Amino acid sequence: MTNAQASHNGNNLRYERGLAKLQQIDGEGGVKVVESLAGIAPDFARLLIEFPFGDIYSRPGLDLRSREIAVVAALTAMGNAAPQLKVHIQGALNVGVTRTEIVEVIMQMAVYAGFPAALNGLAAAREVFAVDAPVGEPA
Incomplete structure (x- = not known):
């Protein structure tokens, strides 16, 4: 096996490991992000899977x-x-991670990043919670 083949096989393993990790964490949302890059920057989409998810998120x-x-x-x-x-x-x-824990983490960031950053984070959480609300539970 040449160095190029070994590198290609290694990258395929990183990609496969990363894609599995991305799907485990983000499900369809993560896949949609990657798909949205296919038309403009497919190499970036591959890097997005290989490095953060294939390498970093997969660490023990x-x-x-x-x-x-x-x-x-x-x-x-x-x-x-x-x-x-x-x-x-x-x-x-x-x-x-629970909704309460997410809100607490975001509130904690007001101390280190400021109230505007925390307010923006809480607005993002409110949007996600509204979409992710279990049946019969208010958002």
């Missing part, structure tokens, strides 16, 4: 629940990543 040091809490905090603190924050709030719910 943290469980997916802890990783999603960290991502919700980071995206909230950025203050300018509402679409990504919504995807990861849904991902956090998918891996067992």
